[in-house]
Amino acid sequence: MAFTEYDFLVFFLILLAAYWLIKRRAWQNALLLLASYIFYAWVHPWYALLLGFSTLFDYFLALAIAARRDRTKSLLTISLLLNVGVLAFFKYFDFFAADISRLLIRLHLAPDGTLLQILLPLGLSFFTLKKIAYVVDVSRGTLEPERDLTAFGLFVAFFPQLLVGPIDRAQNLIPQIQSDRVWKPEYFKRAWPLLLMGFFKKIVIADTIRSAVDRVFVLGEPSPLLILAATLAFMFQLLADFSGYTDISRGLACLFGFDTPENFRAPFTAATPAQFWDRWHITLSTWLRDYLYFPLGGSRVSTARHYFNLLFTFFICGLWHGAGWNYVVWGLYFGALSVIYRALGMGRDWKPSRRITYWVARVVMFLLLLVAFLFFRIPSLDWLAGALTGGTFTGSAQSVVAALVTLSTGLVYAIPMLVKHEMDRRLPSTSILFDIYFALAALGILLYVNSGAADFIYAQF
Amino acid sequence: MYNFQRFFLLFLGGVLASSALAVMGGRVPFPGTPGPDFTPGIETLHQNALAAQQPELVLLGDSIAEENLDMDMIAEQTGLSSYRMTFGGSASALWYLAVKNNIVTASHRPRYLVIVFRDSEMTAPGYRVQGKLFTALDELASPEDRVVIERSYLRTMNPLETFAETYFPLYGFRNFFRSAVDEHVYALPYIFLQCGKRCTDRAVLNVFNFKNNAAPDKVKGSLDPEENLLYSMEGLDFETQVDDSYLPDILRLCRENHIQLILVRAKSARFATPAEEPRGLKEYLKKFESYVEADGALYLDISAGPRVSLEDFIDAYHVQPQARARYTQMFIDALLSVLP
Numbered sequence: 001m002a003f004t005e006y007d008f009l010v011f012f013l014i015l016l017a018a019y020w021l022i023k024r025r026a027w028q029n030a031l032l033l034l035a036s037y038i039f040y041a042w043v044h045p046w047y048a049l050l051l052g053f054s055t056l057f058d059y060f061l062a063l064a065i066a067a068r069r070d071r072t073k074s075l076l077t078i079s080l081l082l083n084v085g086v087l088a089f090f091k092y093f094d095f096f097a098a099d100i101s102r103l104l105i106r107l108h109l110a111p112d113g114t115l116l117q118i119l120l121p122l123g124l125s126f127f128t129l130k131k132i133a134y135v136v137d138v139s140r141g142t143l144e145p146e147r148d149l150t151a152f153g154l155f156v157a158f159f160p161q162l163l164v165g166p167i168d169r170a171q172n173l174i175p176q177i178q179s180d181r182v183w184k185p186e187y188f189k190r191a192w193p194l195l196l197m198g199f200f201k202k203i204v205i206a207d208t209i210r211s212a213v214d215r216v217f218v219l220g221e222p223s224p225l226l227i228l229a230a231t232l233a234f235m236f237q238l239l240a241d242f243s244g245y246t247d248i249s250r251g252l253a254c255l256f257g258f259d260t261p262e263n264f265r266a267p268f269t270a271a272t273p274a275q276f277w278d279r280w281h282i283t284l285s286t287w288l289r290d291y292l293y294f295p296l297g298g299s300r301v302s303t304a305r306h307y308f309n310l311l312f313t314f315f316i317c318g319l320w321h322g323a324g325w326n327y328v329v330w331g332l333y334f335g336a337l338s339v340i341y342r343a344l345g346m347g348r349d350w351k352p353s354r355r356i357t358y359w360v361a362r363v364v365m366f367l368l369l370l371v372a373f374l375f376f377r378i379p380s381l382d383w384l385a386g387a388l389t390g391g392t393f394t395g396s397a398q399s400v401v402a403a404l405v406t407l408s409t410g411l412v413y414a415i416p417m418l419v420k421h422e423m424d425r426r427l428p429s430t431s432i433l434f435d436i437y438f439a440l441a442a443l444g445i446l447l448y449v450n451s452g453a454a455d456f457i458y459a460q461f
Numbered sequence: 462m463y464n465f466q467r468f469f470l471l472f473l474g475g476v477l478a479s480s481a482l483a484v485m486g487g488r489v490p491f492p493g494t495p496g497p498d499f500t501p502g503i504e505t506l507h508q509n510a511l512a513a514q515q516p517e518l519v520l521l522g523d524s525i526a527e528e529n530l531d532m533d534m535i536a537e538q539t540g541l542s543s544y545r546m547t548f549g550g551s552a553s554a555l556w557y558l559a560v561k562n563n564i565v566t567a568s569h570r571p572r573y574l575v576i577v578f579r580d581s582e583m584t585a586p587g588y589r590v591q592g593k594l595f596t597a598l599d600e601l602a603s604p605e606d607r608v609v610i611e612r613s614y615l616r617t618m619n620p621l622e623t624f625a626e627t628y629f630p631l632y633g634f635r636n637f638f639r640s641a642v643d644e645h646v647y648a649l650p651y652i653f654l655q656c657g658k659r660c661t662d663r664a665v666l667n668v669f670n671f672k673n674n675a676a677p678d679k680v681k682g683s684l685d686p687e688e689n690l691l692y693s694m695e696g697l698d699f700e701t702q703v704d705d706s707y708l709p710d711i712l713r714l715c716r717e718n719h720i721q722l723i724l725v726r727a728k729s730a731r732f733a734t735p736a737e738e739p740r741g742l743k744e745y746l747k748k749f750e751s752y753v754e755a756d757g758a759l760y761l762d763i764s765a766g767p768r769v770s771l772e773d774f775i776d777a778y779h780v781q782p783q784a785r786a787r788y789t790q791m792f793i794d795a796l797l798s799v800l801p
Contacts, residue, residue: 006619006620006621006622009621188465189462189463189465190462192463192465193463215669218674218675218776219668219669219673219674219675220673220674220675221673221675222668226668379675383675397654397664398663398664398667398668399664399668400654401650401654401656401660401661401664401665401668402664402665402668402669404649404650404653404654405646405649405650405661405664405665407649408645408646408648408649409643409645409646412642412645429462429463430462430463430464432467434463434464434468435463435464435467435468435471436471438463438468438471438472439468439471439472439474439475440475442468442472443472443475443476443479443631446476446625446629446631446632446635447631447632447634447635447638447639448635448639
C-alpha cells in the first residue's frame with residue numbers, strides 16, 4: 001500500500017477519524033500500532049511477523065541491558081549481530097537467491113520459487129537502523145528503555161516512517177507517543193503544505209522524469225552523453241521522489257499529532273561533501289555519524305585514522321543501499337571526496353569570503369554529485385564500462401537528440417522545485433505567491449495523477 | 462505559516478475557471494462520461510487481408526509473436542497457410558477486438574487461431590490499454606464496444622477517479638494538457654540541431670527501440686512496473702479474474718465461428734527458470750488450462766522450452782535474431798503435437 005494509492009487514502013481517512021474520536025492516549029497508540037501492522041502486512045503477512053518478532057527481541061533485550069549493566073557489552077553484541085545479520089542476509093539475499101533456490105529444490109525442501117517471492121521485506125533497512133540506535137543508546141545509558149511495549153512497538157512500526165523513513169530517534173518519537181494528544185488546528189496547518197508538496201513532487205515531477213530516465217538505463221550501450229543527460233534528470237527525479245515521500249510521511253505524522261524530522265534541505269546547493277550530507281538523507285547521515293563514525297573515533301584521532309573512518313563510514317553507507325558493486329563504488333567515492341575536501345580544509349562550515357569562489361565550489365560539487373549519482377543509478381559497473389568504451393562520447397546524431405529530449409524533461413520538471421527553493425529563501429511564508437504556487441501545484445496533481453503511480457525509489461533500499 | 466484559506470480559494474478558482482474554459486471551448490463535456498470513448502469506424506486492414514489471402518492459421522499476439530516467430534517456417538512445417546496479426550505492446554483487450562471485429566467478421570475465417578500470450582495476460586483486461594495502446598484499440602473498436610471501456614478502463618478506476626472524470630472537467634482534460642506541456646521536449650533538439658518534431662520523434666523511436674536494450678541479466682529489476690499487475694495476488698486469482706476478462710468472449714466467438722483456438726504461453730526471460738515463477742502463477746495456469754480445454758480450446762506452454770536460453774534474449778521478451786529460428790522451432794514443435 002503506497003501513499004499514492006487509493007487504498008491508502010481510504011485506509012488513512014478511516015484511521016484518522018477513529019484516532020481522533022478516541023480520546024485516551026493508550027487506545028490511540030494501540031490503534032496506530034494495529035494500523036501500522038495492517039499497513040505493513042498489506043503486501044505480505046510475513047513482513048509483519050518479521051517486524052513483530054524483531055521488535056519483541058529488541059524490546060526485551062533493552063530491558064535486560066538496563067537490568068544487567070554488567071552484561072551490557074554481550075547483550076549489545078547479541079542485538080547488533082542479530083539486527084545487522086538479518087539486515088545483511090536480506091540485503092544480500094538477492095546475490096545468492098537463485099543458488100539457494102536451486103539447492104532447496106534439489107534437496108526437496110522447497111518445490112518451487114516461492115522463497116524468492118517472499119523473502120524481501122520492504123522497509124527493513126529503515127526500521128533496523130531505528131532499533132539499533134535505540135539499543136545502543138540504552139546500552140550507553142543515554143536513554144531509558146521503554147517499558148510500554150505498545151509505545152516501543154509503535155516507535156519501530158509507525159507507518160508513516162516504516163517503509164522509507166525518516167529514520168527517527170527514540171528520543172524524539174517515544175516522548176511524543178507517551179504524551180496526550182488532542183486535535184489541534186495547528187496539526188492541519190503544518191501538515192497540508194507538506195502533503196501537497198509531497199504529492200506534487202512525487203506525482204508531477206518524479207514520476208514524469210522517471211519515464212525519461214528509465215528507458216536510458218535499460219539500453220545496451222547508450223552513448224556517454226545520453227547517460228549524463230539521464231543521470232542529471234535522475235538526480236532531480238530522486239530528490240523529488242525521496243523528499244516527496246519524506247514530506248508526505250511528515251505530513252501524515254503531523255495529522256496524528258507527531259513532529260518528525262526532515263530529511264532534505266536543498267542538497268544540490270552544497271559546496272562541499274560534508275555540506276551535502278548535512279542536507280541529503282539527513283536522518284541516515286546523522287545515524288551513520290552517531291553510531292558508526294563517532295564510535296570509530298570520528299575526527300578526534302590521527303589524520304590517517306580520521307580518513308580511514310570517513311572512508312569506512314561511506315563504504316558502509318554504500319553497502320546499506322544495496323548489494324551491488326556500484327553502491328560500493330558510490331560509497332567509496334563519497335568517502336574519497338570527503339577525505340580530499342577535508343585535506344583541503346573544506347569541511348562542513350567552509351564558506352569562502354568571496355561570493356564567486358562559493359559559486360564555483362557549488363558548481364564543482366554539483367558536477368561531482370553528477371558522477372556520484374551516475375554510480376548510484378547504473379544497473380552495474382559492467383554496463384557502464386560497456387557504454388563508456390562502446391563508441392564516441394556523443395554517439396549518433398539520433399542519440400544526441402535523445403540526450404537533449406531526456407535532458408529537457410529533467411530540467412523542465414525540475415523548475416518547480418528550483419522556484420520553490422528560491423521562494424523559501426526570499427519570501428515570507430505569508431506571501432500570496434506561495435498560495436499561488438500551492439494552487440498551481442494542486443492543479444498539477446489533479447492533471448498528472450493516475451492510478452498506476454510507480455513505487456517510491458527508496459522503497460527498494 | 463502558509464495560509465490555507467487563501468490557497469484553497471485560489472485553487473478552487475483555478476479549477477472552476479479552467480474547467481469552464483475547457484467546457485465552453487468544447488474540449489470536454491460536462492458532466493463527463495468516465496473512461497475514454499471509441500470513435501466511429503473500424504480498421505479493416507486485417508479483415509480484408511484475411512479475405513484476400515484466405516489463411517488456414519492466424520497468429521495473434523504482441524511483439525513476441527512479431528519478433529520471435531518466423532511465419533515462413535510456421536507455414537512450411539505445419540503445411541498451413543499462415544497470416545500474422547500482431548500489434549506491438551498489445552494484450553487481451555486488443556486481441557479480443559481483433560477477434561470480434563476483424564477475424565470473425567471476415568468473409569474467410571481461419572481454421573486455427575493461435576494466440577501467443579504471457580502468463581496471466583489473458584485475464585488482465587486492464588493491462589496495456591493506456592497511451593498509444595488506446596489509439597490501437599480505438600482503430601479496432603467502434604462506439605458500440607462499450608464492454609471494452611467497461612472492463613479495461615472503468616473497472617480499473619477507483620471511485621475517486623470515476624467521480625473526477627465525471628464532475629471535474631479539468632481531470633478529463635488532463636491528457637490534452639500533459640501533451641501540451643510535454644511539447645517542451647522538442648525545443649532543445651530544434652535549437653541545437655535544427656531537428657523538428659518529426660525528426661525528434663524518429664530519433665527517440667530509433668534510440669529507445671527495444672532492440673537496443675541490454676540483456677535482462679544486465680539490467681535487473683528494470684521491468685515495466687505495469688508488469689506487476691500480472692503477478693499480483695489479484696492478478697493470479699483466476700476465478701475472480703476470468704469472468705471480467707475477455708477470455709470467455711474469445712472462446713465463445715471462436716466456438717460459434719468454428720475456429721479452433723490454440724492458446725500458447727510464450728517463453729520470456731521474466732523468470733530465469735521455471736523454479737523462480739511464483740507459486741500463484743503455477744496454480745493460475747493449471748486452472749487456466751482446465752478452463753480453456755473445457756471450452757474446446759487447446760493450451761500449449763512453451764515457457765520452459767530448452768531450445769532458447771536466457772542468453773538468447775535481447776530484453777525480457779524478445780530474442781536475438783540468431784535465436785529466432787530456434788524459438789520458432791520450439792513453437793512449431795508444440796503446435797504439431799496438437800494439430801491433426
